[in-house]
Ligand code: SF4
Ligand code: SF4
């Protein structure tokens with residue numbers, strides 16, 4: 126263990142820990158922007174500076190490793206003034222075009238700006254330097270006017286998602302992330318997972334589907350229904366409608382990470398064509414024989430025949446739908462044999478449901494013809 130002092134308090138820290146981590150473990154909050162516990166330290170924004178005895182200038186605590194005998198001061202009038210100046214400088218290169226982005230809380234940059242009394246309205250750049258919503262990606266909103274060059278998006282895409290979409294381009298005050306060779310995100314192999322959005326501390330990257338949706342009334346923690354991994358996330362709900370999905374480090378399986386389906390595949394929830402009840406073909410519901418169709422259905426319909434009505438989907442209750450299904454399966458098995466039936470299960474089922482389908486197929490139907498959509 127390394128022994129050091131933080132604000133006069135004796136602290137023990139593991140070798141290799143940063144000063145920031147050592148301070149956090151004893152409950153001292155040091156402001157950060159470019160740092161994130163999921164990402165390699167970068168040391169770019171300098172908001173986390175602290176005084177270290179023997180060092181002439183304030184040091185970035187997120188990149189400085191603890192050493193024996195170190196004496197650190199995390200809060201003093203001078204350090205706080207330095208942090209405020211850093212925020213003012215970041216803000217002078219930031220521009221907010223004033224759109225509503227559907228986030229429940231203000232961004233991390235705005236939280237620290239408020240904390241240090243830096244007014245975003247009067248302190249921000251006088252005019253935008255980039256187009257707002259500059260990338261055609263259907264899910265990720267890109268507004269580089271809000272970028273503070275922290276590279277969290279670059280590190281998230283590279284180190285967590287492994288897609289290497291973002292890189293930093295240009296120099297000095299004009300440095301900013303670009304996808305690929307300054308093309309667009311999808312062209313640069315983006316798979317729209319939204320990790321870069323989740324880690325951006327300023328709203329320069331945001332969720333396009335939530336723009337203009339207003340702020341959510343509540344966050345509802347739930348488990349994703351798309352596959353058996355069991356990722357959790359927060360549904361942002363406004364007026365009983367899901368307007369955004371946010372990942373959270375509280376999720377035990379996935380943390381901040383989500384795939385494109387979990388983060389952006391929620392528009393089916395309120396879709397007018399969403400099936401809410403089972404549907405059965407009319408001829409099955411009326412116990413009639415399968416109508417003969419010699420032409421494509423569209424042509425049969427054009428003729429306006431009674432046959433086409435027999436093919437209509439009709440809403441019914443679960444008992445009726447399941448009775449018809451079981452009768453048809455039993456009939457097929459009796460007439461043609463169990464191996465004429467195949468079962469395809471779904472990644473949207475739980476492991477337990479898929480296990481039951483396996484048992485049902487092999488032991489009830491009597492066939493080994495079972496597969497899963499994840500293998501297709
Ligand atoms: S959405 Fe995912 S893959 Fe695309 S740039 Fe962001 S992190 Fe990379
Ligand atoms: S887009 Fe966001 S995450 Fe990426 S460098 Fe800019 S502020 Fe940081």
Ligand code: FES
Pocket residue numbers: 156157158159160167168169170171172173174185186187188
């Ligand atoms: S948080 Fe340490 S330099 Fe940005």
